[in-house]
Amino acid sequence: MTITSxxxxxxxxxxxxxxxxAPALVFFLVFAVVPLAGVVFLSFTSWDGLRxxxxxxxxSWTTVLTDPVTGNALLVTAKIMFFSFIVQAPISxxxxxFTAGSQKYxxxxxxxxxxxxxxxxxxxxxxxxxxxxxxxxxxxxxQVPILIQDWLGNSDLVLFVVxxxxxxxxxxxxxxxxxxxxxxxxxxxxxxxxxxxxxxxxQFLNITLPQLKxxxxxxxxxxxxxxxxxxxxxxxxxxxxxxxxxxxxPLHMYLTGFxxxxxxxxxxxxxxxxxxxxxxxxxxQRLGGKNRNDSQLEGA
Amino acid sequence: xASTTQLPAAPEAPAFTPATPRQxxxxxxxxxPNLPGGLGGWLWLAVIVLPIYYVVITSLKNQAGFxxxxxxxxxxxxxxxxxxxxxxxxFARYFVNSVIVTLGTVIPALFVxxxxxxxxxxxxxxxxxxxxxxxxxxLAIPLHATIIxxxxxxxxxxxxxxxxxxxxxxxxxxxxxSVLILSNFMRDVPNELFESMRxxxxxxxxxxxxxxxxxxxxxxxxxGIYNALHVWNGFLFPLILTQSPATRVLPLSLWTFQGEFSVxxxxxxxxxxxxxxxxxxxxxxxxxxxxxxxxxxxxx
Numbered sequence: 135m136t137i138t139s140x141x142x143x144x145x146x147x148x149x150x151x152x153x154x155x156a157p158a159l160v161f162f163l164v165f166a167v168v169p170l171a172g173v174v175f176l177s178f179t180s181w182d183g184l185r186x187x188x189x190x191x192x193x194s195w196t197t198v199l200t201d202p203v204t205g206n207a208l209l210v211t212a213k214i215m216f217f218s219f220i221v222q223a224p225i226s227x228x229x230x231x232f233t234a235g236s237q238k239y240x241x242x243x244x245x246x247x248x249x250x251x252x253x254x255x256x257x258x259x260x261x262x263x264x265x266x267x268x269x270x271x272x273x274x275x276x277q278v279p280i281l282i283q284d285w286l287g288n289s290d291l292v293l294f295v296v297x298x299x300x301x302x303x304x305x306x307x308x309x310x311x312x313x314x315x316x317x318x319x320x321x322x323x324x325x326x327x328x329x330x331x332x333x334x335x336x337q338f339l340n341i342t343l344p345q346l347k348x349x350x351x352x353x354x355x356x357x358x359x360x361x362x363x364x365x366x367x368x369x370x371x372x373x374x375x376x377x378x379x380x381x382x383x384p385l386h387m388y389l390t391g392f393x394x395x396x397x398x399x400x401x402x403x404x405x406x407x408x409x410x411x412x413x414x415x416x417x418x419q420r421l422g423g424k425n426r427n428d429s430q431l432e433g434a
Numbered sequence: 435x436a437s438t439t440q441l442p443a444a445p446e447a448p449a450f451t452p453a454t455p456r457q458x459x460x461x462x463x464x465x466x467p468n469l470p471g472g473l474g475g476w477l478w479l480a481v482i483v484l485p486i487y488y489v490v491i492t493s494l495k496n497q498a499g500f501x502x503x504x505x506x507x508x509x510x511x512x513x514x515x516x517x518x519x520x521x522x523x524x525f526a527r528y529f530v531n532s533v534i535v536t537l538g539t540v541i542p543a544l545f546v547x548x549x550x551x552x553x554x555x556x557x558x559x560x561x562x563x564x565x566x567x568x569x570x571x572x573l574a575i576p577l578h579a580t581i582i583x584x585x586x587x588x589x590x591x592x593x594x595x596x597x598x599x600x601x602x603x604x605x606x607x608x609x610x611x612s613v614l615i616l617s618n619f620m621r622d623v624p625n626e627l628f629e630s631m632r633x634x635x636x637x638x639x640x641x642x643x644x645x646x647x648x649x650x651x652x653x654x655x656x657x658g659i660y661n662a663l664h665v666w667n668g669f670l671f672p673l674i675l676t677q678s679p680a681t682r683v684l685p686l687s688l689w690t691f692q693g694e695f696s697v698x699x700x701x702x703x704x705x706x707x708x709x710x711x712x713x714x715x716x717x718x719x720x721x722x723x724x725x726x727x728x729x730x731x732x733x734x
Contacts, residue, residue: 152557154638155565158550158609165584165606166572172583183585225478232475235468243475245721247482251728252713254667256685257706260692261489264699272488275506302481310729334468362576366669370689384578391582392674400582407579415574 173408176401183395194398204403206378207386210293211410214382215361217297218304222357226305227350230312231342244313248306258303259370266295286372289379296368296380303367304360308353315349316342355418362411383407493517493704500700516704520691524679525708528687532666535597535683539604539665544658546605547612552642554613555620556628566617572610578670585674599675600683604668608661615660619653620646652726659727666713684709 180190198204233244250258265271266285273281285295323341332340343350365384368374374381374389381389384407391400492500493516495509503509554566584603593599623646631641647654672686682690691705717724 152553152559152561154549154642155553155557155562158546158613159565159568161546161602161606162569162572162609165587165603166577166580166609167568169580169583169587169603170575170577172586173580176582176586181586187586228471228474229478232471235471239472240475243479246479248717248725248728249482249486251663252717253706253710254669254685254688256667256669256688257709260688260702260706261485263692264492264703265485265488267699270500270505270699272484272506275488275504302485306482307728310725314729359574359576363578365578366673366685369669369673370692384576387579388581388670388674391585397582397586404579404582408575411576411579412574419574 170408173401173404176397177405179398179401181397183392183397190398194396194402197396198399198402198406201399203378203381203386204406207381207383207403208406210378210380211362211382213293214297214300214364214380215358217294218300218361218364219354219357221297221301222305222308223350223354225301226308226353227312227346229305229309230314231316231338233309234313234316247309250303251306253303255303255366256370258299259367262299262302263371287376289376292372292376292379296371299371300361300364300367304357308357311353311356312346312349315346319345351418351421355415358418359411359415362407362414383410489703489706492700493707495700497698497700516698516701517708519695519698519701520705520708523691524682525687525705527679528682528684529712531597531682532684535600535604536662536665538597538601539608540658540662542601543605543608543612543661544654547609547657548616548647548654549642550609550613551616551620552638552646554617556638566613569610569613573614577607581670581674584671588675594675595677595681597676597681600668600671600681603671603675604665608664612657612661615657616650616653619650623649655723656727659724660729663713663728 176187177194178189178191179187180193181187229247233240233247253261263286266273268274268282268284273279273283283291286292319342323345324337327337327341362384364382365388368380368382368385369388372380374385383403387400387403387407390403391397488506491508492505494512494514495503496511496513496515499509499511550565550569554562588594588599588603593602627645627649628641631645636644667685668683669685669689672681672683673689676682676686688702688705688709692702695701713724
């Protein structure tokens with residue numbers, strides 16, 4: 135930063151171009167901030183999506199908070215969030231380190247690893263629906279008895295199937311983030327460790343992991359907050375079933391609003407979703423310590 | 435493998451690479467090959483490739499073949515009939531709709547976000563800070579929780595079941611992350627350049643397009659791709675804001691197609707392949723740009 139020369143000029147044309155932010159601000163206010171206020175307002179109303187909106191006080195909230203399906207949806211959301219983090223984080227980290235290597239075959243593998251990123255959630259869900267079919271899918275194809283299951287119809291298994299499909303779709307994205315992070319670690323650190331005789335595992339634990347601290351925070355935040363948006367994949371894959379076993383919060387909100395036509399209750403669920411998302415994001419940022427933007431700049 | 439080679443035809447070939455060029459020597463020190471790493475790498479490849487393989491071979495089977503041959507073996511008589519069926523079912527229209535919605539979102543979103551990023555980086559004062567904080571907050575909130583008020587607004591504005599209904603909220607949702615990434619990159623433009631242009635009597639508007647844009651072009655492309663992928667694969671807005679085949683976009687068409695042709699799995703999977711094809715082509719001709727667009731600024 136050059137402070138000396140610019141200070142004087144800055145004082146004169148203080149705050150240039152603030153209006154340039156106006157178009158983006160207007161868009162964001164109208165289509166994000168107003169709906170945000172709207173979802174709070176609608177949670178105190180009764181609306182079927184067609185007729186007049188009527189103020190109902192806390193009726194929707196009472197419905198939502200006493201409905202056992204809400205508690206179940208929260209539990210399913212928490213489970214999916216937890217398990218998909220536990221599965222995705224280590225795999226993405228290791229694959230990120232793996233693909234950051236300069237070996238030719240690793241680069242070739244990486245090209246294929248990233249293929250799932252090209253598919254939409256709807257496409258992934260439809261592909262896995264066919265693949266997991268107990269009669270015409272992967273299990274009978276490979277003729278491995280344990281793989282021949284009614285994966286999507288068994289309420290004990292389906293949650294883990296969903297977690298697996300989520301991992302299949304999103305691990306590549308987080309692998310990319312880790313790959314970028316690993317490539318920014320200065321080589322000199324490894325060279326010094328090499329001289330000290332540190333082995334591969336020691337180098338990974340003592341250099342790679344601590345150096346990836348901010349990458350881990352970024353990726354984990356995106357993973358955890360992102361699990362609140364696993365709507366489309368699960369909607370197409372299981373529709374929330376069987377029963378309520380994969381009906382996580384966003385899906386519960388959609389089905390309550392657009393299938394059961396109870397927009398008031400759905401809005402209350404939306405408010406819960408927003409509070410959880412915001413809380414998690416702030417919590418993770420607190421855990422991460424200081425501002426991520428600063429850390430990125432000093433690392434460069 | 436054909437797709438591993440970067441085609442030189444890509445016009446933005448020397449564009450933005452998040453990696454530092456330092457790693458070449460770092461891997462030379464590795465004397466022993468990393469066996470567990472390699473093994474894990476090949477194992478993950480199987481996890482990624484098997485579902486894709488299954489989708490492709492099944493899409494080439496006729497229905498009788500699907501029921502009689504081993505699901506994991508290629509068809510004895512490959513056929514393109516399934517693709518013909520998908521194309522005859524208005525695939526082209528859905529494709530065009532997707533293109534319109536994607537471009538209609540990304541171009542305005544980039545335009546307003548770029549101006550806002552400039553204002554945030556170069557400007558001062560409470561208004562600009564407040565705007566920036568609002569966008570940062572927008573990153574932390576699961577905006578999809580606001581679909582019900584958005585549905586209300588769109589129906590009220592008589593935009594339900596139009597492509598504009600998809601475009602308007604998508605622009606707003608793209609703004610926070612675009613502004614964050616663009617402003618991160620714009621901070622790296624040396625202040626002296628702006629100062630000297632200002633001394634030459636340039637307005638903010640002129641500096642925006644003649645200095646800031648050329649200096650941050652790779653970031654603009656990156657953010658554009660990131661947003662384009664999200665809009666292209668988006669499912670929730672089309673699901674709740676459109677209804678008729680005239681406004682159907684590709685991801686939604688996969689879902690409706692699956693509903694209509696649920697017994698014809700090969701045709702359903704052919705639609706998955708066809709819908710993914712445009713991005714696959716992009717992946718082959720401009721892999722580097724696409725990949726950097728995917729992670730956007732997250733791995734900077």
